[in-house]
Structure formats: C-alpha cells, structure tokens
Amino acid sequence: MKLALISDIHANLEALQATLDEISARGVDRIVCLGDIVGYNANPAECIALLQQFDALCIAGNHDRAVCGQIGAETFSNAAARAVAWTRARLGADALDFLGALPLTANIQNRLLMVHGALHPDTGCETVRLDTDERRLLSFAALAAHPSGARICAFGHTHQPAVYEFRSGQARLRLDDEVFLHDDAHYLINPGAVGQPRTTDRRATYMILDIANRTVNVCYVEYDASAPLAKTRKAGLAPPFSFLPAPVQRSLKRGLRALGLYESVKRIAG
Numbered sequence: 381m382k383l384a385l386i387s388d389i390h391a392n393l394e395a396l397q398a399t400l401d402e403i404s405a406r407g408v409d410r411i412v413c414l415g416d417i418v419g420y421n422a423n424p425a426e427c428i429a430l431l432q433q434f435d436a437l438c439i440a441g442n443h444d445r446a447v448c449g450q451i452g453a454e455t456f457s458n459a460a461a462r463a464v465a466w467t468r469a470r471l472g473a474d475a476l477d478f479l480g481a482l483p484l485t486a487n488i489q490n491r492l493l494m495v496h497g498a499l500h501p502d503t504g505c506e507t508v509r510l511d512t513d514e515r516r517l518l519s520f521a522a523l524a525a526h527p528s529g530a531r532i533c534a535f536g537h538t539h540q541p542a543v544y545e546f547r548s549g550q551a552r553l554r555l556d557d558e559v560f561l562h563d564d565a566h567y568l569i570n571p572g573a574v575g576q577p578r579t580t581d582r583r584a585t586y587m588i589l590d591i592a593n594r595t596v597n598v599c600y601v602e603y604d605a606s607a608p609l610a611k612t613r614k615a616g617l618a619p620p621f622s623f624l625p626a627p628v629q630r631s632l633k634r635g636l637r638a639l640g641l642y643e644s645v646k647r648i649a650g
Contacts (some may be wrong), residue, residue, distance in 0.1 A: 382407065383492065385571040385587040386436075387414035387536030390443070391467065392575025393423035395584040396430055398603035399574050406588060412488070415441025415506065418479065420576055422611040425468045428475050440482035441496040441536065442506045446472070448480040451639035455507075463617050486500075490528040491591050497537045499523055499568075509537050513551065516568060520546045523566050532567045532589070541572030541585045541598045561594040569596055574594035575608070586622060 384403045389396050404413060413436045417422040424447075431438060445451045446464045453461040468476070484506055486494040493499060498508035500518040523533050524546075533602050543554040546564035561567055572585030584601040612618050 381489070381491070381591045383488070383589045383591070384411045385414065385569070386411065386574050387496075387571050388441070388539050388573035388576055389413070389427050389431075389546050390416055390418045390419045390575040391421035391424040391427050391463075392420075392608045393426045393430075394603050394605070394607045395601070396582070398429050399584050399586055399601045400430060400434055402601050403586065408588065410488075411436040412486075412494060412534065414494055414534055414571070415437040415439050415482075416443045416536060417441070418447050418467050418471075419443030420463050420612070420617065421608050422615040422617060423608070424574045425471055425475050428471075428478055432478070437486060437494075438482055438487075439486050439494050439496060440479070440484055440506060444479045444482060445506060448476050450480065451507075457618065464649075466615060467619060487528055487530065491527065491532065492589065493523065493528065493530045493533040493534060495535050497502050498535065499526075499533050501601055506537075510535055510568065510570075511538055516544055517546075517551060518553060519568055520544075520566055523568070531565065532569060534569050534571070534587075534589070536616070537575075537577065537578060538568060538570055538574035539578035540570065541579075541587065542568075542570045542639040543596055543598075544568040559596050561596060563594070567596075569589045572598070574601075577616050 384406065386399060411434050413431060417427055417431065445469045446453045453464045496506040498505050498510050498515060498519050500522040503507055508515065510519060543559045545552055545554050545565050545567055547562060569587060573585045573586035574586065582605060584603060586599050587600060588597045
C-alpha cells in the first residue's frame with residue numbers, strides 16, 4: 381500500500397491544487413489528510429471540495445474543529461481566531477457538516493495511525509504539538525502500547541516535515557528525504573504543511589509512505605505563493621509581518637525572539 385500524506389492545508393487552494401496534481405502522478409492508493417483543512421487563508425470551501433473530489437481520508441485538526449464550533453478559539457492567535465470566524469461565516473451547511481463529522485484519529489489496516497497533534501492524550505489530541513522531546517516520547521509510548529500493533533503514527537500541526545524513530549531505547553530524528561523504516565522500530569512522521577510552511581523553505585510538502593517497501597519520502601512542491609497571499613490580504617486575514625520581504629521577516633522575528641518579545645508582538649499584531 382502506498383499512501384500520500386498531507387496536512388495543514390489551511391485553505392490555500394493554489395498549494396493544495398499543485399500538491400494534488402503532483403500526487404496524481406505518483407500512483408498512490410490513497411490520499412490521507414492529517415487535518416487543518418481550513419484556517420488562515422481564503423479558499424476553505426474550495427479546498428474541502430478538492431479533498432472530497434480526490435476521496436481523501438481526512439481527520440480533524442484544531443482549526444477544523446474551531447470553525448464548526450466543536451472547540452473554542454480562545455487559545456488561538458488573533459490572526460487564527462479572526463480566520464476561524466471569517467471561515468465559519470462563509471462556509472455552507474454541507475461544508476460545516478463535513479468538518480464536524482471528521483474523526484480525531486484514524487487507523488489504516490493496523491499499519492498506520494493518524495492524528496493531527498499527538499497520540500498520547502486521551503482528550504485534546506488535536507491541540508498538542510509534538511515539538512519537544514518529552515512530548516514525542518509520550519506519543520511514542522502511546523504508539524508502543526496501542527492495541528492495533530501499528531508501528532507508525534502520522535501527525536501534523538507543527539508545519540515541519542520530520543521522521544522521528546524510536547529504536548533500541550533511543551529516539552532520533554531522521555533527516556534524509558527518503559527513510560527506510562525498520563521492523564523493530566516505531567515512527568512518528570510528519571509530512572509538513574501544504575498551505576502554510578513554517579520553515580525557511582516555502583514550498584508545499586507532503587510524504588509518500590510505502591508500507592510494503594517500508595519507506596517514507598519527503599516531497600516538495602513549487603507553487604505561486606503570491607496568489608493565495610493576495611487573496612488572504614484582501615480578506616483581511618494576512619498574518620503579522622506579511623507585508624515585509626521574507627528575509628526581512630526572518631530577521632525581524634529573530635530579533636524579537638532574542639528580546640523575548642516575539643510572542644507578545646505576534647499576538648498584538650494579529
């Protein structure tokens with residue numbers, strides 16, 4: 381079985397279309413979406429329709445759940461909360477029903493578990509971010525104890541592609557774009573973000589998981605990022621500092637972080 385793993389589309393139609401066009405040429409058996417179909421950008425209905433057209437197996441992300449009212453947006457940034465309200469007001473009943481019916485987790489043939497945020501909490505798994513060694517170890521423990529016997533868990537939410545391996549009592553990050561999956565190891569894998577990368581590489585990313593051959597490949601997709609940004613700005617949803625060139629944004633963020641001011645300025649700016 382060969383699966384295409386995508387996540388964190390965030391209503392970026394151009395990125396999703398380019399990604400699905402490339403996946404179509406890869407001969408996959410199923411497209412798997414790890415949540416956050418909506419939020420931040422301005423084409424939520426169109427992204428939902430595309431995923432339905434491709435018969436993608438989808439689970440819910442925290443933005444998806446907030447838009448359909450299943451969780452609040454109190455912990456979201458100003459920009460994220462504003463996008464939640466904007467999206468909710470513009471989606472039709474069918475799209476909202478689609479988001480509301482998405483499960484928090486899924487299991488593919490006891491070979492792959494799917495979560496948006498993390499595997500280890502009993503509740504709120506879509507909001508926990510696996511961005512520390514401690515949290516990843518908790519999800520590795522949950523994976524090892526899972527009754528399915530699955531050794532691979534795919535997650536999103538961090539917007540950064542990664543393959544974490546737990547083998548012989550040690551956890552490590554595998555950095556290659558193609559990783560062989562050992563029979564005696566457990567894996568947490570993240571395909572990165574289609575619609576809102578949070579790395580210096582602004583391309584959309586996804587993964588191809590070949591279960592039979594036990595390989596996972598990180599794939600990168602070029603697209604015209606200026607088009608969704610223009611629509612997001614027009615809708616009043618543009619993120620903080622988006623009016624600045626990318627190198628200037630990175631320098632400003634580094635400076636604010638060094639002063640301990642980045643989170644405060646980001647929340648005030650939206």
